[in-house]
Amino acid sequence: IAGITQAPTSQILAAGRRMTLRCTQDMRHNAMYWYRQDLGLGLRLIHYSNTAGTTGKGEVPDGYSVSRANTDDFPLTLASAVPSQTSVYFCASSVLTGGEQYFGPGTRLTVT
Amino acid sequence: AQKITQTQPGMFVQEKEAVTLDCTYDTSDQSYGLFWYKQPSSGEMIFLIYQGSYDEQNATEGRYSLNFQKARKSANLVISASQLGDSAMYFCAMREGSNGGFKTIFGAGTRLFVKA
Numbered sequence: 708i709a710g711i712t713q714a715p716t717s718q719i720l721a722a723g724r725r726m727t728l729r730c731t732q733d734m735r736h737n738a739m740y741w742y743r744q745d746l747g748l749g750l751r752l753i754h755y756s757n758t759a760g761t762t763g764k765g766e767v768p769d770g771y772s773v774s775r776a777n778t779d780d781f782p783l784t785l786a787s788a789v790p791s792q793t794s795v796y797f798c799a800s801s802v803l804t805g806g807e808q809y810f811g812p813g814t815r816l817t818v819t
Numbered sequence: 820a821q822k823i824t825q826t827q828p829g830m831f832v833q834e835k836e837a838v839t840l841d842c843t844y845d846t847s848d849q850s851y852g853l854f855w856y857k858q859p860s861s862g863e864m865i866f867l868i869y870q871g872s873y874d875e876q877n878a879t880e881g882r883y884s885l886n887f888q889k890a891r892k893s894a895n896l897v898i899s900a901s902q903l904g905d906s907a908m909y910f911c912a913m914r915e916g917s918n919g920g921f922k923t924i925f926g927a928g929t930r931l932f933v934k935a
Binding site: 740742747748749750751752755757763765766795797799804805807808809810812813 | 823852854856862863864865866869910912914916920921922923924925926927928
C-alpha cells in the first residue's frame with residue numbers, strides 16, 4: 708500500500724515558470740490538503756478539498772490553485788512561481804474532513 | 820493572535836525518562852479537535868494522537884498520552900520512557916469549524932532531542 712505519493716521529490720524552478728506538484732492517494736480518503744512548511748512557521752494550509760469536485764482556500768492560498776477531479780488526485784499548481792514560494796510542500800489526506808491526516812513524503816521546491 | 824502556541828523550540832530528555840511537550844490553543848468553538856504529529860529527520864509527518872474537545876478521558880496511544888486541560892486550553896503531549904528514536908520535531912495541531920468548513924492549524928513545533 709503506497710498511501711500518499713508526491714512528485715517530484717524536489718525541483719529547482721526559475722521564477723515566472725508554471726509548476727504543478729502532483730499528489731495521489733490510494734486510501735480512498737475523502738479529504739485532501741496541501742500545506743507548505745517553512746522554518747519556524749510550522750505547516751500552513753494552502754488549499755483543501757473535502758471531497759472530489761470541491762475545493763477550498765486555506766491560510767495562504769495566493770499564487771496557488773488546485774483541482775480535485777477524482778478521489779485520488781489533488782494537484783497543486785503555481786501559475787507563475789516567485790522566490791517566496793520556496794518551501795517544502797506536503798500533501799495530506801484524511802478519511803473525513805477534520806480527521807487525522809496522513810501525509811505524503813513532501814516536495815522540496817526552490818524558486819530562483 | 821496565535822491559534823496554536825508551542826513555547827519550547829527545543830527540548831532535551833534523557834533516554835528512558837518521560838518528557839512533556841507543551842501546547843496551548845485558542846478557539847471560541849465548543850467542538851474542536853487536537854492532534855499531535857511527529858516529524859523525524861527523514862521529513863515525513865506521522866500522526867500520533869488525537870483528543871476531541873468533548874472527550875472526558877485523556878487520550879493515550881502506547882507511550883504517548885495527551886494531557887488535556889480544557890479550562891487552561893492546553894493539550895500537552897507526554898512521552899513516557901523516551902527512546903532515541905523519539906528524537907524529532909513534534910507539532911501540535913487544532914481542528915476547528917464545522918462539517919464542510921473544518922480547518923486544521925499547526926503550531927511552529929518543538930524539536931525533541933533524546934540523549935543516550
